[in-house]
Every structure is written in C-alpha cells, then in structure tokens.
Amino acid sequence: MGGKIRAAALGAVLALVLVPSAVTASAFGASAAGKPSVTLSKSEAGTGGSVTVTGGGWRPGTLLMxxxxxxxxxxxxxxxxxxxxxNADGRAVTTDAKGGFSRKLPVVEPPKPCPCVVHVATVTGEKAExxxxxxxxxxxxxxLPKEESGGRVAVLTDPRLDGSSGLLTWFGSPxxxxxxxxxxNVGTAPVKDPLFQVGTAHGVFAPQWEEQQWRGTIAPGHKAQIRxxxxxxxxxxxxxxxxxxxxGKVLAEQPWGVGRPWGVTVFWILLCVVVPAAVFRAGMAVVDRARPRRAAGRAGRHRGLRPGELTLRMPWANAPRTPADASASPGRALPWFTADNDPGTGANIQLSAPQENGPTTQTRKGHT
Known part of the structure; x- marks a missing residue:
C-alpha cells in the first residue's frame, strides 16, 4: 500500500513538472509557426503622442516599416x-532572433480619414504584413468605400518581369x-476590361501609380494571363x-534591381579628357602661327652648303712645316689618314685655300 502511494505521488510531481513545459513549448511553436501579429500599447492617442508597437511571429532579422x-x-x-x-513619420525596426520587436511610433494624422490602423510590413525579402x-x-x-459586388480579381501565380536591358539602356535610356x-475571377460576374494601377517605388519611398487598362473579359471561375x-x-x-x-487593393509586388548606366559615366570621362586635349592642340596651333619668324636665321639654317664653301682651318696645320718639325713629331698626322695612305712627312700638303697675300700667291703673280 505504501509503495502505491509513493508511486502516485511521484507521478503527480512529474506531471506538475512536465505539463507546464509542454504547454510552454506548444505555445512557442504555435507563435513561431503562426502568422505575423501586431499589438498596441493603447488603442487611441492624439497627435503629438506615441504608441508602443509590439510584434511577434515575424522572420528573424527582418527589416519592417x-x-x-x-x-x-x-x-x-x-x-x-x-x-x-x-509615410514621412513612419519608423523602421528590425526583428530579433525570435522574430519579435517593440518600438514607439509617433502619432500623426494620416492623409485619409479614419478608421485607421497601424500597418506593419516587410521592406525586403518575402512579403508579410x-x-x-x-x-x-x-x-x-x-x-469605407463599398466593396464591388460581382467580379473579383485574385492573383493565382507569382508575378515576374520579362525583358532585358539593351545597349541604349547602358547609356541612360529608360x-x-x-x-x-x-x-x-473569383466573383459571380464577369470582369470586362479591368483597369489596373501599376506603381513604381524606389527603395522605401511610396510608389508612384499609373493606370493601365487590360483589354479582355475574365468570366467567373476563369483565369487569364495579364501582361x-x-x-x-x-x-x-x-x-x-x-x-x-x-x-483599391494591392494584388502583387515584384522587386526589380536596375543596374547603373555606366555608359554615361564613360562618356563624361572621355569628354573631360578629349575636350581639354583638343583645346590645348588648337591653342598651340594658334600660338605657332601668331609668333614672329626669323627669316634670315631660318634661311641660313636650312640653306644647303655648296661644295668648296666648307674650309678646314687649323692653325697648327696652316703653319709651314720644316724637316725638323717632321722629325720631331713623326706621328703627328690628321685623324682621317692611316699608315697605309699617309703621303709622308716631307710632302707639301695644302690644307686650306691659298691666301692672297701669301708667298705662293705673290710668286705666281710675279711669273704671270
């Protein structure tokens, strides 16, 4: 009997220990696997105040707005x-490792009348709100505006962007x-020529909307591909x-990463290099034409020399040579003569034109 009592008591203790843990684990799993949720510290506040926004069930490390x-x-x-x-008074917050967050949001008047909500949505990655x-x-x-009865349009497949950028886009083309x-069409009436609105948003800014009408009719229970x-x-x-x-309802969103038009950058770099070089060349040409020229100097510099105008004059070569000088310096000769064609030390070599007042000239004049 005592053993049964002890076994029952032990079972009760184990139940008290394990049941709360199981309840806590199941609650955490449900919260983690559930949809994102948002709670507010107060349901009403005036302009200039603030409200604390707390969320859970979001993806960890996700940027929210x-x-x-x-x-x-x-x-x-x-x-x-x-x-x-x-949009100007929104706040960004990043979820923690468990997918939760808490931050104050200033209270301001939205551009549309109430009923109002605090809207929390992901900025990047998979869409959640x-x-x-x-x-x-x-x-x-x-x-609120009345919901349209009859035909209702719903997105059946994930959107995609078809096409590619060409050479002109690389140079700044749109x-x-x-x-x-x-x-x-999930409604009960056909949808004829639906008027869509296409929005383009850069980064975290609000999209700019343009109307695009699709020509065609979607019958109830049917589908169509929209381009x-x-x-x-x-x-x-x-x-x-x-x-x-x-x-009035956003059906789909698709991110689009647009590359930088590097062709424009290359064009401006070339323009900054080529234009100064061309201006410099033009300026040098103008300076070359405008500066005065030295006619006499240029003529004498470029005029060709006639045969016989160049005379080799060396003071030591023009002096009369004697046999004593030849014997004293037998190796003294002009640099363009070699040992084979040396005419000899006793030969009378005339290295320059005869002078009018020299002895040879006077002798010749006397004989004539």
Missing part, C-alpha cells in the same frame, strides 16, 4: 495603399520590362518595387 494609415481595417487591409499612410486597429483622436472619420502574372508594360525614368538605377493594384 511601421505606418499609421487611414481608410483601413484589418479585414480589408490598407485600401488606398501606402498613399493612405503617413499585419494591421492593428488604432484611432487618431481628433482626426476625421469617414465610411529601362522597360513587362509585368506578367495570371489572375482569376502590362512597365517603364522607369531615364537614367534610373537602384532597387525598385513594381506593384499591381486593382479595385
């Missing part, structure tokens, strides 16, 4: 897109792609996000 948006309810989301939000009801004290309140996705052209401004580069909206 928190905004106060008007004309929105959690069941329908942000109806007007980020144009209904106070969550909303929490919030009331801005003193802000206008208006009824990049262009084609947004391709498959949509289906919508998308074009950015000239010289655009960086990270862009292409959004597709229909009936």
């Amino acid at each position: 928190m905004l106060i948006c008007g004309q929105s309810v959690p069941s329908r989301g942000v109806i007007g897109g980020t144009n209904s939000c106070a 969550a909303d929490a009801v919030f009331m801005v004290a003193g802000h206008a309140v208006a009824p 990049p262009s792609r084609t947004l391709v996705l498959t949509v289906g 919508i052209p998308v074009e950015l401004s000239a010289g655009a580069h960086g990270d862009y996000t292409i959004s597709l909206k229909y009936g």
Whole structure:
C-alpha cells in the first residue's frame, strides 16, 4: 500500500513538472509557426503622442516599416495603399532572433480619414504584413468605400518581369520590362476590361501609380494571363518595387534591381579628357602661327652648303712645316689618314685655300 502511494505521488510531481513545459513549448511553436501579429500599447492617442508597437511571429532579422494609415481595417487591409499612410513619420525596426520587436511610433494624422490602423510590413525579402486597429483622436472619420459586388480579381501565380536591358539602356535610356502574372475571377460576374494601377517605388519611398487598362473579359471561375508594360525614368538605377493594384487593393509586388548606366559615366570621362586635349592642340596651333619668324636665321639654317664653301682651318696645320718639325713629331698626322695612305712627312700638303697675300700667291703673280 505504501509503495502505491509513493508511486502516485511521484507521478503527480512529474506531471506538475512536465505539463507546464509542454504547454510552454506548444505555445512557442504555435507563435513561431503562426502568422505575423501586431499589438498596441493603447488603442487611441492624439497627435503629438506615441504608441508602443509590439510584434511577434515575424522572420528573424527582418527589416519592417511601421505606418499609421487611414481608410483601413484589418479585414480589408490598407485600401488606398501606402498613399493612405503617413509615410514621412513612419519608423523602421528590425526583428530579433525570435522574430519579435517593440518600438514607439509617433502619432500623426494620416492623409485619409479614419478608421485607421497601424500597418506593419516587410521592406525586403518575402512579403508579410499585419494591421492593428488604432484611432487618431481628433482626426476625421469617414465610411469605407463599398466593396464591388460581382467580379473579383485574385492573383493565382507569382508575378515576374520579362525583358532585358539593351545597349541604349547602358547609356541612360529608360529601362522597360513587362509585368506578367495570371489572375482569376473569383466573383459571380464577369470582369470586362479591368483597369489596373501599376506603381513604381524606389527603395522605401511610396510608389508612384499609373493606370493601365487590360483589354479582355475574365468570366467567373476563369483565369487569364495579364501582361502590362512597365517603364522607369531615364537614367534610373537602384532597387525598385513594381506593384499591381486593382479595385483599391494591392494584388502583387515584384522587386526589380536596375543596374547603373555606366555608359554615361564613360562618356563624361572621355569628354573631360578629349575636350581639354583638343583645346590645348588648337591653342598651340594658334600660338605657332601668331609668333614672329626669323627669316634670315631660318634661311641660313636650312640653306644647303655648296661644295668648296666648307674650309678646314687649323692653325697648327696652316703653319709651314720644316724637316725638323717632321722629325720631331713623326706621328703627328690628321685623324682621317692611316699608315697605309699617309703621303709622308716631307710632302707639301695644302690644307686650306691659298691666301692672297701669301708667298705662293705673290710668286705666281710675279711669273704671270
């Protein structure tokens, strides 16, 4: 009997120890595997105040953006897109290792009337968002737009951007792609010539929307492939996000990384090198033409010499040589004579033209 009591007591102790741990583990697993959630420290606040936003169930290390948006309810989301939000007063936050966060958000009036929400969405990576009801004290309140009855368009496949950049895009031409996705009509009435809105957002800025009408009819329960052209401004580069909206609701978003137009950079570098070089060459040509020329010096410098005008004059060579001098310096000879063609020391070599007043000239004049 005592052994049974001791076994029952031990089982009760083990139950008390293990059951809370199992409950905690199951709750943590449900929170980690559940959808992202957002809670607020207060449900209403006036302009100039703040509200603490706490979230859980997000991917770890994810960058999020928190905004106060008007004309929105959690069941329908942000109806007007980020144009209904106070984008300038939003706050960014990064989730921790468990996918949670907590940060204060200043309370400001959104551009659209309430009902309002605090909208939290991922900035990069896989798209995820969550909303929490919030009331801005003193802000206008208006009824939500009615939902369209009949045909409703839903995205069935992930969107993609078809196309590639050409040579002109490398030199600053506007990049262009084609947004391709498959949509289906989940309503009870056909959708004829739906009018879509295509938004282009650079980085974390709000998208700029343009209307694009698709020609065709989607019957209830049918699907169709939508191809919508998308074009950015000239010289655009960086990270862009292409959004597709229909009936005031964003259907799909697709990131687009646009490369820098390096051809423009190369062009300006060449322009900065070639133009100064051309100006320098032109200036040197003008200076060369404008400076005075020395006619006499140039003529004497470039005029060819006639035979006989160049006379070799050496003082020691013009002096009369005697047999004593020849015997005293037998090796003294001109550098262009060698031992084979040396005429000899006794030969009378005339190295220069005879002078008019020299003895040879006077002798010849006397004989004539």
